[in-house]
Amino acid sequence: MLEIRNLHVNVGGQEILKGVNLTIKDGEVHAIMGPNGAGKSTLSYAICGKDGYEVTEGSVTYNGKDILALDPHERAGEGIFLGFQYPVEIPGVSNMNFLRTALNSQRRYRGEKEMAAVDFLKFVRACAKELDMDPEMLKRSVNVGFSGGEKKRNEMVQMAVLNPSFAVLDETDSGLDIDALKIVAEGINRLRASNKSILMITHYQRLLDYVVPDFVHVLAKGKIVKSGNKDLALLLEEKGYVGLGLEENAA
Amino acid sequence: MAKKLYLENTALKARFEAEKSSFTGSDLAWLNNLRTEAMAQFMAVGIPGPKVEEWKYTNLTFLANENFTALTKSDHKKEAKIYFDKAYIKEIHGPAVVFVNGYLDRTLSIFEGLDEEYFSFFSEQPQNFKNLLENTLGSTSFNHLNRALVTDGYRLVIPENTVLDDIIQIIHIATSAAHMKSFYTRTAIEAGKNAQGQIMESFIGPDHVRYWNHMISDLTLAEGAEMSYVQYQEQGLQAIHMTELHTVVSDAANLKYLTFQLGAELSRTELIHNFVGERADIELRGAYLAQSQQSHDIFTRINHDKPNCDSNQFFRGVLNGGGKSAFQGKVVVGRDAQKTNANQSNKNLLLDRKAEANAKPELLIYADDVKCSHGATIGELDIDQLFYLRARGLDETSAKGLLVEAFISEVFEGWNNEILRQKFRDKAANWLKKR
Numbered sequence: 001m002l003e004i005r006n007l008h009v010n011v012g013g014q015e016i017l018k019g020v021n022l023t024i025k026d027g028e029v030h031a032i033m034g035p036n037g038a039g040k041s042t043l044s045y046a047i048c049g050k051d052g053y054e055v056t057e058g059s060v061t062y063n064g065k066d067i068l069a070l071d072p073h074e075r076a077g078e079g080i081f082l083g084f085q086y087p088v089e090i091p092g093v094s095n096m097n098f099l100r101t102a103l104n105s106q107r108r109y110r111g112e113k114e115m116a117a118v119d120f121l122k123f124v125r126a127c128a129k130e131l132d133m134d135p136e137m138l139k140r141s142v143n144v145g146f147s148g149g150e151k152k153r154n155e156m157v158q159m160a161v162l163n164p165s166f167a168v169l170d171e172t173d174s175g176l177d178i179d180a181l182k183i184v185a186e187g188i189n190r191l192r193a194s195n196k197s198i199l200m201i202t203h204y205q206r207l208l209d210y211v212v213p214d215f216v217h218v219l220a221k222g223k224i225v226k227s228g229n230k231d232l233a234l235l236l237e238e239k240g241y242v243g244l245g246l247e248e249n250a251a
Numbered sequence: 252m253a254k255k256l257y258l259e260n261t262a263l264k265a266r267f268e269a270e271k272s273s274f275t276g277s278d279l280a281w282l283n284n285l286r287t288e289a290m291a292q293f294m295a296v297g298i299p300g301p302k303v304e305e306w307k308y309t310n311l312t313f314l315a316n317e318n319f320t321a322l323t324k325s326d327h328k329k330e331a332k333i334y335f336d337k338a339y340i341k342e343i344h345g346p347a348v349v350f351v352n353g354y355l356d357r358t359l360s361i362f363e364g365l366d367e368e369y370f371s372f373f374s375e376q377p378q379n380f381k382n383l384l385e386n387t388l389g390s391t392s393f394n395h396l397n398r399a400l401v402t403d404g405y406r407l408v409i410p411e412n413t414v415l416d417d418i419i420q421i422i423h424i425a426t427s428a429a430h431m432k433s434f435y436t437r438t439a440i441e442a443g444k445n446a447q448g449q450i451m452e453s454f455i456g457p458d459h460v461r462y463w464n465h466m467i468s469d470l471t472l473a474e475g476a477e478m479s480y481v482q483y484q485e486q487g488l489q490a491i492h493m494t495e496l497h498t499v500v501s502d503a504a505n506l507k508y509l510t511f512q513l514g515a516e517l518s519r520t521e522l523i524h525n526f527v528g529e530r531a532d533i534e535l536r537g538a539y540l541a542q543s544q545q546s547h548d549i550f551t552r553i554n555h556d557k558p559n560c561d562s563n564q565f566f567r568g569v570l571n572g573g574g575k576s577a578f579q580g581k582v583v584v585g586r587d588a589q590k591t592n593a594n595q596s597n598k599n600l601l602l603d604r605k606a607e608a609n610a611k612p613e614l615l616i617y618a619d620d621v622k623c624s625h626g627a628t629i630g631e632l633d634i635d636q637l638f639y640l641r642a643r644g645l646d647e648t649s650a651k652g653l654l655v656e657a658f659i660s661e662v663f664e665g666w667n668n669e670i671l672r673q674k675f676r677d678k679a680a681n682w683l684k685k686r
Contacts, residue, residue: 050638076644088639092657101653102643109644141657158643 001025001063002047002166002197008057009039009046016042018222019058024166027194031208032201033233034219035241040201041085043219044170047199048082049075062166076102077109081164085171087151090142095154098142099124099161106162127160131187149180156187167191168199173207185210205237220246257297257392258315264294267399270321275402276377285384290399296392305391308577308609309519309548314491319433319463321400322352327426330457334424335359338455342670345417351424353402353434353464359424364417373404373437380406383439383469389523393493397435397467404437404466407450411443411473418449418668425456425464425486433463433491440468442476442504451481451671454514458487461516465493472504474528479507479667483675486514488544495521500560502528509666511675512539512547513682522551526560526588537566538662538675540655540682541574543605551580555588558618564595567662569655570606571683578627581613588618595625600658602632602651648683656680 002024009017016039024030034040045053047060049072060068067075090098104114115123125135133153143151152172159167172184188198188211200213208216208230216233218226218241225246226232236244267290276282298314299306331351339347339361346365349356355372371379383406384398409415423436442448456462472478484492492515500506512518524533539547553562568576578597599608610627632654640650659679663672 048642050642051634071646072638072641073644073646073650076642082642084639084642088633088635090636090639090654090657092660093653098640098643098653101645101649102640105646105649106644162643 002199003061004047004058005060006058007043007046007055007060009042010054010056011042011052015056016222017046020219020222020224022217022224024197024199026197028215029192029198029200029211029213030215030217031213031233032199032217032219032224033203033205033236035246036203038219039222040219041170044082044168044199044201047075047168048072048080073105074109076162076164077106079165081159081162081167083155083159083167083169083172085174087143087146087155089144089146091144093142094139095142096121096124096138099138099158102158103161124157124161128157130190131156131160132183133157148175149177149183152176152180153183153187156184159187159191164191165195166197166199168201170201171203172200173202173204181207182210205233208233218244218246256300256302258300258312259294259297260315262318263396264290266320275374279377281381282377282384286399289395292387292390293392293395293399296395299392305550305579308575308579309517309546314463317431319431322402322429322432322434327351327428328358330426331356331359331424334426334455334457335422338422338424338453339420340451340670340674343418343420343451343668345420347420347422348405349422349424350403350436352426352429352432353436355403355405356424365419366415369408369410371406373401373406380404380437380439383437393465394467394495397437397465400433400435401437402434404439406439407441407448409440409442409446409448409476412445413443414447415449418451421450421452423452423454423464423466425460425462425490427457427460429456429462430460431462433465436464436466438466438468439471440478440480441471442473442478444473445475446473447477449479449668452483454482454484454486454492456486456490456514459489460487461489461491463491463493467495468497470496470498470506472498472500472506472531474502475504476501477505480509481671482508482510482520484510484512484514484518485678488514488516490515492518493521494519496523498522498524498533500524500526500528500531500533503530504528505531506533507667508533508535509662510537510549511662511678512537512549513678516544517546517548519548520550522549524551524553524562526555526557529557529559531557532561533563535562535564535566536662536666538659538679539566539568539576540659540679541568541570541576541606543572543574546575546577548577549579553582553593554585555583555591555593556585558587558589558591560588561592562594564597565662566597567599567659568597568608569600569602569659569682570608571602573603573605573607575607575609577609577611579611579613580625581615582623582625584614584616584618584621584623586617589620591618591621591623593621593623597627598658599627599629600632600655601629602655652680652683655683
């Protein structure tokens with residue numbers, strides 16, 4: 001279970017999050033929507049520990065553990081996964097090598113045995129196949145020369161391989177055509193299980209047609225201003241943030 | 252008073268006089284005369300000071316004050332064997348020629364599979380090195396010093412149309428007996444017409460032992476000859492390591508050279524290349540990694556005096572802590588060298604605010620129909636890449652290690668031997684963890 005209490009976050013000396021409260025229980029899927037500049041990405045980076053995202057007040061605990069005290073790799077080891085809005089290109093590091101290093105680092109952190117090279121190869125190929133990724137792409141440098149859709153698909157393959165217990169997906173659906181969107185949705189739905197939870201950050205309601213959330217929250221001006229079920233997303237789509245009185249000017 | 256450009260070290264002169272009678276080949280008049288003359292030439296010039304342009308990034312002032320003496324032969328068999336086992340690459344198999352503290356060691360060497368008639372050694376047949384030592388064209392002061400004090404070295408002559416299939420490993424070992432000693436080796440590789448050969452040379456020695464080794468290699472490629480030559484240096488962190496490679500390349504000859512500088516307190520790699528034929532092709536690759544207290548200096552000169560030749564230089568360095576590096580590369584394309592393709596690339600990564608990389612690429616073109624490029628960059632690790640890796644579970648050191656490996660490995664990619672590629676890649680990947 002993830003609990004965010006009164007979270008205040010500064011970026012570059014400016015307060016972006018101004019007291020966010022959110023509880024995500026095991027097995028739940030939450031969606032956060034909100035206009036541009038509301039602090040959606042800041043929330044995901046703060047949960048995952050990016051440098052420059054300074055928590056000035058409040059707490060984030062995961063399964064009772066204070067994760068704000070942990071390094072990013074330790075948060076990953078605890079089972080937290082961040083799906084990037086803009087997956088980063090890493091020339092010279094093959095996808096395969098990257099995934100194996102990441103998985104074994106997490107296993108070491110948890111005191112588990114590292115996965116043998118042969119077993120890993122089989123496992124990662126199976127994950128790629130299920131998400132329709134050409135196995136050749138596993139040999140290529142991480143995200144280098146990948147299209148927008150391929151990058152997002154690669155995020156889903158990484159998520160399948162690392163098998164996190166809590167995933168924060170930062171606008172994983174942005175810039176995708178309908179086929180790519182379905183793949184991403186499939187990747188998310190595959191992860192859904194009674195002991196796993198997901199926080200989806202999205203700009204549009206579209207993704208929520210494929211991954212139906214248990215709760216929808218609206219983040220505006222650094223705070224969660226409205227919460228509801230999936231109908232809230234539909235209402236937003238119909239009336240807009242201004243129509244619901246959540247934003248003075250349309251983004 | 253103007254500052255002196257060159258520095259004096261009278262201890263070296265005193266050492267020369269004291270050792271004169273015990274030098275290799277001291278019974279040979281020509282060699283004695285040559286040594287005496289070379290020592291005089293060295294003393295007349297001296298050690299390059301910080302104002303000498305070629306040495307502006309590597310301060311040798313300490314060399315004028317430290318007293319490096321000659322090595323007295325001592326029992327170091329056990330220790331040398333340990334280093335041999337570390338340096339010899341079993342996966343490559345094949346022959347190995349081993350030098351310990353500047354002298355050939357026949358017991359550690361593996362002559363099986365080696366065409367011994369192609370090899371000769373200075374300590375055994377100094378007369379075979381006469382022409383080599385007498386040639387002083389373009390000699391620097393260290394050149395003279397090396398000729399005066401030369402301890403040993405090998406000469407490999409590959410006859411024409413001969414292809415040596417095995418990679419020959421040349422292993423230079425220093426032991427703890429080398430503390431405050433210096434040794435000077437001289438090597439020559441001559442590949443005949445259409446001959447082919449591969450050399451993997453490694454330098455290894457203990458930490459906490461200060462010594463100065465200086466090696467000059469002369470590489471001559473006749474028409475159509477093909478050589479690949481690797482120099483890999485992983486000596487202890489107090490070693491002073493200097494090498495000069497002088498290459499002369501004839502028609503349609505092809506040289507592939509790779510250097511990887513990992514150890515030593517100070518390393519200096521000079522690569523001087525001359526084209527004497529057309530349609531020849533040389534490729535120089537280099538990687539250097541420096542931690543605090545280490546500095547690597549790469550110095551290249553490529554003289555394109557003939558048309559239709561290609562040269563490619565590709566150097567990458569990573570500097571951590573207070574590590575330092577310098578890349579000085581000059582390409583000179585002469586008036587007659589039309590259709591020259593000359594490329595030079597040097598990129599550096601600084602992992603720390605105290606780290607320092609210097610790059611001085613130079614291109615002088617006197618011909619009008621050529622394709623030349625040069626570029627140098629000095630940058631830092633990409634913070635987004637670092638966070639991406641950390642968010643996937645890699646701790647900070649491992650994440651940096653992976654990015655360093657990726658950056659440096661571009662140097663090794665495309666090298667013709669998979670075993671060496673993998674070995675060097677692994678060395679780069681573990682570099683941040685180990686030291």
